[in-house]
Amino acid sequence: MLDFFQPPQSRLTKLDSRTKLLMFLAYAFAVLSTKPQMHIAWMALAILLATMFFAARIPIGWALKRFVPILPFIGLGAVGLFFSGSRETFVQVTVKAVLCVGAAIWLSATTPFNQLLEGLRRLKVPTLLTTMLSFMFRYLFVLAEEAIRMARAYQSRCPRKQTLKDAANTGKLAGALMLRTYDRAERIYIAMLSRGFDGEFRTISVQHMTFADFALLFAFAGLLVLIVVAFR
């Protein structure tokens, strides 16, 4: 689930992370601002997204592998609308969710998470949030490994199909994981203090907004405005 994809280098992946982040936000905003029954606009936005995937040379198989597990979540949210009789709303919610998720997959495939954080810092997002995200990403894999080890140990001792009755055990497992996490946080903090960490990440950034970044950003934004306005 948490496999991170290093996409083949393309011109799009070499762009500044701020450009891609702003492109993603603009796309999501354009999708959400479309009104019901704007089918042609949705189709145009879908074609634009497909072009973005193609330009970034993201393999279709990989994108589908990431997209398929999310479908039940979208489906569960929308299926109630279908049965409540509002088919228009059902279509609207499903299409918008699919396009937004697709854009998020594009962003995560073209921009490594640490570059994304660097982009957020440069976009003047509060330091508290970016520092928290940095730590979160740094220790995600360490904690994931521990969680998987615990889950595997539980399954090897209880190798039957899990039922609702097992929720209590899983809850205890999550509780034990939280205790271990707290313990680890304490150790990390002491280690950081001993290394003189003052809360600021100092990185040598190689990212710069060039003319190409600005040109692409403005062209992309113009295209989105055109799609939303023209197919209204």
Place this chain on the structure above:
Amino acid sequence: MREVLVAALFGALGIIVPILFHFVGLGRVFLPMHLPILAAGFFVSPLIAAAVGFVTPLASALLTGMPPLPIAALMSVELSVLSSTASFCYRTIGKRIQSVGKSGIIFSALGSTIIAIVARIAVDLTLLATVVAPLLQLPAGAFGVAAVVAGLPGIALQIVVVPAVVLAIEQIRKERGLWTNES
């Protein structure tokens, strides 16, 4: 700095625990992301608790794709209220009760958990009634009740697990004498 670190690690758990629940075949009715975020509220200040509640669903949406982005945006508000309310209650209301000892900690942790869950449900219903239901043209009442009922097993799990975890961590804090609210 210390609090940011604790919050971040619990935030990372907020991404991992839902995967753990899916790994053992239990679905989202148990609100797995809520567990670590609520627990984090007991060990950090309300501001940092709100921040971790805000970023975790968005980071999870970007890294694992779950929850989908529009739902993640709603969950950001919901979880920041959940975590910051727990933090606020535990730090202010619970301060006097905690001096009683172990039972005081249990009582204040349980009370703070329940108040935080009630606040979260209130915000959830307000969001559903004012934003989601009009947007989807659905009856707000039925939609809200369905959302709350679907999360009942998760609420029960939170009430059982979180105070126990808080008690255990408070004991670790006491034994080591390092991580107290005052220090």
